Amino acid sequence: MEELLDQAKKIAEEAEVFMVSSEATPIQFEANRLKSIQNKRSTSIALRIIRQGKIGYATTTDLNNKQNLVSNAMETAEFGMPAKFKLPSTNSYPNIEIYDHATASLSLEKMIELGESIITQVRNHTSDIMCEADVTKSIISTRIINSNGGQASYQKSIFSLGIEGTLIHDTDMLFVGEDKSSCHPILEPNAITESVLQQLELAKNKASIPSKSLPVVFTPNGVASALLSPLMTAFNGKTVIEGASPIGNKLNQQVFDEKLWLWDDSTIAYRPRSQPCDDEGIPSQRTPLITQGNITSFLYDLQTAALANTQSTGNGGRSGGLPSPSPNAFIINPNSTTFNEMVKDIKEGLIIEQLMGANQGNILGGDFSGNVLLGYKIENGEIIGRIKDTMVSGNIYQVLKKITAIGNENKWVGDLLNAPHIYCPNLSVASK
Amino acid sequence: MSNIEFITNQLNEAFTKYNADYIEAHLEESESSHIIYRGKKLESIGRTTIIGGNVRALVKGGWGFVSFNEYDNLTDKVELAVKQARLVGKTESRLAELEPIIDTIPANIDKNPVTIPLSDKKQLLDEYNNIIWHTPKLQTSTIGYGDSHKKTIFLNSSGSHISQERIDITLRLAAVATEGNEIQQVGISLGSSNDFDSIRGLHPQVEQMSQHAVELLSSPQVKGGEYTVVLDPVLAGVFVHEAFGHLSESDFIYENDRMREIMVLGKKFGSNDLNIIDGAAVPQLRGSYKYDDEGVPATKTHLIREGKLVGRLHSRETAAIMNEKPTGNARAINYRYPPIVRMTNTYIEPKTTTFEEMISDINEGIYAKNWYGGMTSMEMFTFSAGEAYMIRNGKLAEALRPVVLTGNVFTTLNNIDAIGNDLEMNQGGGCGKGAQSPLPVSNGSPHIRIRQCLIGGK
Numbered sequence: 108m109e110e111l112l113d114q115a116k117k118i119a120e121e122a123e124v125f126m127v128s129s130e131a132t133p134i135q136f137e138a139n140r141l142k143s144i145q146n147k148r149s150t151s152i153a154l155r156i157i158r159q160g161k162i163g164y165a166t167t168t169d170l171n172n173k174q175n176l177v178s179n180a181m182e183t184a185e186f187g188m189p190a191k192f193k194l195p196s197t198n199s200y201p202n203i204e205i206y207d208h209a210t211a212s213l214s215l216e217k218m219i220e221l222g223e224s225i226i227t228q229v230r231n232h233t234s235d236i237m238c239e240a241d242v243t244k245s246i247i248s249t250r251i252i253n254s255n256g257g258q259a260s261y262q263k264s265i266f267s268l269g270i271e272g273t274l275i276h277d278t279d280m281l282f283v284g285e286d287k288s289s290c291h292p293i294l295e296p297n298a299i300t301e302s303v304l305q306q307l308e309l310a311k312n313k314a315s316i317p318s319k320s321l322p323v324v325f326t327p328n329g330v331a332s333a334l335l336s337p338l339m340t341a342f343n344g345k346t347v348i349e350g351a352s353p354i355g356n357k358l359n360q361q362v363f364d365e366k367l368w369l370w371d372d373s374t375i376a377y378r379p380r381s382q383p384c385d386d387e388g389i390p391s392q393r394t395p396l397i398t399q400g401n402i403t404s405f406l407y408d409l410q411t412a413a414l415a416n417t418q419s420t421g422n423g424g425r426s427g428g429l430p431s432p433s434p435n436a437f438i439i440n441p442n443s444t445t446f447n448e449m450v451k452d453i454k455e456g457l458i459i460e461q462l463m464g465a466n467q468g469n470i471l472g473g474d475f476s477g478n479v480l481l482g483y484k485i486e487n488g489e490i491i492g493r494i495k496d497t498m499v500s501g502n503i504y505q506v507l508k509k510i511t512a513i514g515n516e517n518k519w520v521g522d523l524l525n526a527p528h529i530y531c532p533n534l535s536v537a538s539k
Numbered sequence: 540m541s542n543i544e545f546i547t548n549q550l551n552e553a554f555t556k557y558n559a560d561y562i563e564a565h566l567e568e569s570e571s572s573h574i575i576y577r578g579k580k581l582e583s584i585g586r587t588t589i590i591g592g593n594v595r596a597l598v599k600g601g602w603g604f605v606s607f608n609e610y611d612n613l614t615d616k617v618e619l620a621v622k623q624a625r626l627v628g629k630t631e632s633r634l635a636e637l638e639p640i641i642d643t644i645p646a647n648i649d650k651n652p653v654t655i656p657l658s659d660k661k662q663l664l665d666e667y668n669n670i671i672w673h674t675p676k677l678q679t680s681t682i683g684y685g686d687s688h689k690k691t692i693f694l695n696s697s698g699s700h701i702s703q704e705r706i707d708i709t710l711r712l713a714a715v716a717t718e719g720n721e722i723q724q725v726g727i728s729l730g731s732s733n734d735f736d737s738i739r740g741l742h743p744q745v746e747q748m749s750q751h752a753v754e755l756l757s758s759p760q761v762k763g764g765e766y767t768v769v770l771d772p773v774l775a776g777v778f779v780h781e782a783f784g785h786l787s788e789s790d791f792i793y794e795n796d797r798m799r800e801i802m803v804l805g806k807k808f809g810s811n812d813l814n815i816i817d818g819a820a821v822p823q824l825r826g827s828y829k830y831d832d833e834g835v836p837a838t839k840t841h842l843i844r845e846g847k848l849v850g851r852l853h854s855r856e857t858a859a860i861m862n863e864k865p866t867g868n869a870r871a872i873n874y875r876y877p878p879i880v881r882m883t884n885t886y887i888e889p890k891t892t893t894f895e896e897m898i899s900d901i902n903e904g905i906y907a908k909n910w911y912g913g914m915t916s917m918e919m920f921t922f923s924a925g926e927a928y929m930i931r932n933g934k935l936a937e938a939l940r941p942v943v944l945t946g947n948v949f950t951t952l953n954n955i956d957a958i959g960n961d962l963e964m965n966q967g968g969g970c971g972k973g974a975q976s977p978l979p980v981s982n983g984s985p986h987i988r989i990r991q992c993l994i995g996g997k
Binding site: 137138140141142143144145146147148149150151164165166167168169170171172175179182183185186187188215219235237273275276277278279280282318345349350351353427428429431463464467468469471472476477478480495496498499500504535536537538539 | 573574575577578580581582583584585586587588589590591601602603604605606607608609619620623624626627629657658661678679715717720721722723724763764765794795797798801875877911912913914916917918919920921922923940941943945947949991993994995996997
């Protein structure tokens with residue numbers, strides 16, 4: 108890497124080399140049985156340069172051909188965006204625990220056993236369900252060095268365990284599922300199976316729902332499938348500087364219900380999205396995005412922050428290309444209402460666990476509209492059964508402006524969201 | 540590819556040395572470039588080169604898979620894949636019969652888009668961006684261009700050796716208009732497997748897209764409920780992909796007795812006019828190829844003929860287990876993934892109804908055009924239209940905000956009551972399944988009319 112940086116320095120004012128090596132071991136179960144074991148190794152190296160004030164970029168997986176990287180970066184710099192930032196000279200970072208040797212050393216046999224045990228537990232409850240499961244461990248090493256003396260390197264372990272069950276009666280299909288991830292191995296999978304069994308219980312009976320406006324409780328999964336994408340888009344510094352975010356000019360103004368608090372956080376120990384620094388070497392932080400319903404910050408990388416006349420929030424993420432503002436992990440603060448209290452409070456309404464295709468519409472404007480893949484009907488304070496053939500539509504700026512209650516218990520949904528239940532007074536429902 | 544002969548020999552030796560029911564290897568080299576505009580400015584431009592490969596082994600019905608970025612110690616990689624497969628395999632290996640194939644398929648290198656100077660590509664995109672920015676009330680825009688040239692080598696333990704080259708080009712444009720608190724966006728998406736020229740000359744479409752985004756600012760949102768809906772060829776193509784295509788992928792079916800009952804051949808899904816086809820052997824489209832990633836020759840498969848289920852898409856394993864013929868539909872997005880059953884070019888065959896006839900007897904309905912996206916859970920599907928208009932008294936009326944349509948595949952195909960005469964294939968799509976996205980596919984249809992389609996709204 109140093110050699111490549113030296114070569115790049117000869118042709119550019121500033122240069123940065125970013126390298127990631129990873130080894131992932133996914134174990135997959137299909138049709139209730141072990142189906143495959145994989146081993147995926149990969150190494151990629153990315154060169155970013157600032158040449159004559161402009162950004163050039165090239166990346167490769169071919170470590171024997173670094174000269175190519177320098178010439179490709181030079182060619183692209185000719186057309187690149189003018190760089191408004193300087194690469195950081197930071198070389199010490201907060202200590203954030205994200206590596207557990209127990210994950211790296213976990214045996215294939217133990218991983219197989221974990222997958223088999225969750226499938227067995229779910230099938231003991233519902234014998235004719237077909238399950239797919241996935242048990243994966245990964246070790247990822249990241250290193251960044253730049254021509255201003257900045258450097259960072261860290262190692263991360265990630266373990267994930269997930270199950271998806273399909274229950275078919277005639278042409279009626281029910282999909283249930285749950286997954287968890289951590290930097291630690293997840294050796295006690297009960298929380299996963301309990302959640303699946305609860306979904307199966309609640310979905311046992313069928314219920315119908317009228318086409319009208321009704322109160323709705325989003326479970327943490329429901330929050331992720333309906334509300335998360337529009338929020339992430341709205342807080343992205345890039346959307347903000349383009350003037351395309353509905354909240355871009357509302358800093359320090361009340362936009363959402365005062366019960367709503369939202370953070371972006373890459374400092375939580377042993378979470379897969381945590382890290383000492385972002386992909387540009389900016390130290391990780393906990394950024395308040397919504398405080399009591401007020402907009403308090405947006406997400407920035409170096410370039411976007413410079414264009415907005417502010418500082419990077421440590422959100423420079425890479426997904427194959429140049430760094431750009433990317434959420435680390437969104438955390439919504441819990442409040443005091445229990446899920447049962449929410450259900451008891453509703454005379455007629457619904458619970459949304461999974462919306463399919465919710466974010467195919469006008470995400471920028473905050474719209475969501477999707478088919479209720481998994482959801483339940485509430486009547487007179489009781490959950491009476493599963494609803495189907497139903498679409499719900501709304502807009503996050505209306506739905507989250509007046510929230511009836513926020514749940515008292517948070518749950519991780521994937522790696523990106525930690526949220527409680529959110530109870531909203533009304534949402535448009537269309538059904539057959 | 541460097542030292543290809545040496546690498547091939549090493550792999551072939553390892554295939555014999557380690558005892559498995561079946562072993563295959565993929566080697567891949569690719570070059571690609573991308574240009575992204577956000578707003579008036581070019582935001583990102585870059586070049587990527589990739590070298591990688593994988594080995595997949597089958598022992599007693601269990602699979603092992605190893606992927607890597609360097610070609611050192613290939614023997615060890617074969618050994619690891621076989622060892623993993625042995626740990627999994629408990630039953631018997633079943634793969635559809637396939638004669639060894641030795642073949643080389645060159646791409647049309649004269650038209651390799653990766654080697655077109657970046658300045659030429661940038662100039663074209665600048666022209667499009669200028670059009671967008673000459674539209675009043677336009678707040679911002681995004682343009683994403685990408686191209687790639689990929690060479691792959693496929694080897695297997697039965698002696699196949701296939702070299703293929705592929706070119707892929709994609710272009711997505713979106714215009715965002717704002718006024719007060721209102722924000723609306725409209726996008727178009729195109730692609731090609733062979734010709735950079737196919738993304739030239741889009742100036743009128745880009746202008747229309749930008750104006751439409753502005754128009755939407757003052758358009759009403761439809762009231763949610765059931766409507767008679769007419770879909771344009773682009774959206775009907777997304778519909779056939781989401782609503783039926785995924786259900787034809789045999790990896791959802793082959794080990795699931797309930798699914799096998801639901802998807803029994805001969806079952807009636809639609810009217811006698813309905814014919815649905817998938818095939819990589821349909822030439823010159825983004826889902827076209829000569830051999831799939833298991834080295835099986837591409838075919839053209841009727842999924843539905845005269846309303847009845849007559850076929851489905853297979854890998855060698857699903858075909859063997861279901862006692863059907865392989866269709867050449869095992870595809871991997873790249874060397875990091877094993878091939879799985881995927882669509883290629885999927886379409887509804889044209890019939891005779893004209894668009895005018897189709898809308899003439901609709902009192903109140905919706906004409907939905909262009910696509911944002913689509914998803915399926917097999918039984919249920921949703922897909923969204925980039926443009927929508929009310930149909931009133933047999934005529935197109937006011938523009939609507941984008942609509943999301945949903946339905947149940949087992950009833951919706953039956954509700955198609957008119958199929959147009961104007962088949963068009965859309966090349967702008969990318970399909971996601973599992974972690975493998977976006978895979979180049981195309982889909983298409985003539986205009987179609989669906990009765991009682993559920994639409995989300997206020």
